[in-house]
Amino acid sequence: MILSLITDSDRYACISEGLATAFExxxxxxxxxFVKGKTVIGTCGDSEIYxxxxxxxxxPREKASLExxxxxxxxxxxxxxxxxxxxxxxESLKHKREEYDADRDVAFYGDxxxxxxxVKVGQMxxxxxxxAHAPNIGLGNHRKLCIKIPLQ
Numbered sequence: 098m099i100l101s102l103i104t105d106s107d108r109y110a111c112i113s114e115g116l117a118t119a120f121e122x123x124x125x126x127x128x129x130x131f132v133k134g135k136t137v138i139g140t141c142g143d144s145e146i147y148x149x150x151x152x153x154x155x156x157p158r159e160k161a162s163l164e165x166x167x168x169x170x171x172x173x174x175x176x177x178x179x180x181x182x183x184x185x186x187x188e189s190l191k192h193k194r195e196e197y198d199a200d201r202d203v204a205f206y207g208d209x210x211x212x213x214x215x216v217k218v219g220q221m222x223x224x225x226x227x228x229a230h231a232p233n234i235g236l237g238n239h240r241k242l243c244i245k246i247p248l249q
Contacts, residue, residue, distance in 0.1 A: 098184055098230075099223040100214055103174070106221065115141035115246035116223070119172055122148075123221065123244065128176050131240065144247035151243060155235035158183070158213070162194055163206040163229040171224045172244040173232055179217050180241060183210025183231030190229055 099109055103123055110117035118139040132150045139146040158181070165187045173182060185208060192207035210231050216222045224230045226248070233239060 098214075098225065098228045099221075100216065101221060101223075103219060103221050109223070113141075113170075113246070113249060115139075115146055115249065116170065116172075118146055119244045119246050123172070123174065123242075126242070131176060131242075138244070141247045142249055146244070146246050149243045149245065150241075152238060152240050153233045155180075155233050155237055155239050158210075158231075158234050161210075161231040161234045163190065163208060163210060163231045165204050165206070165226065165229045166202050166224075167197065167199075167226050168202045168248055170226075170246040170248065171230070172242075172246070173216060173222045173224070173230075174242040174244070175216050175218055175220070175239065176242065177218070177240040178237070179215050179235070180232065180239060181234035182214045182216055182222055183212070183234060184214060184224075185209075185211040185229045187227050187229045 106120035194207045195205040197204040
């Protein structure tokens, strides 16, 4: 897991070509260009790198489920207010709420998060397959980007 300023994202571009592509796009993104839904921003091998523009209602901490992915890296980027995201290492989780669904590339857990991240506008949180995360914790409505980078 990485929590960083977007302006420092170049430091992490060496991890993968897909992350480098996503970070380059993110640094040039302007909030007024927000589009709700899926936007393809590049490719990684035969797979798309894409952004989900989202406007979810935020949830109380106790209602936010940890989730994990096997085929994608997630980058969560709040555009309005602070997003609280729970985190726990997948290997420590004991209570599966929903088994892994390969079509949706997600599993859900009933365990409590080990840590809470307060991700502010201008920051990003990067979650790898070993990082379970519970996004969208807080009060009110939210606007964010979730960038999906396929593993190579």
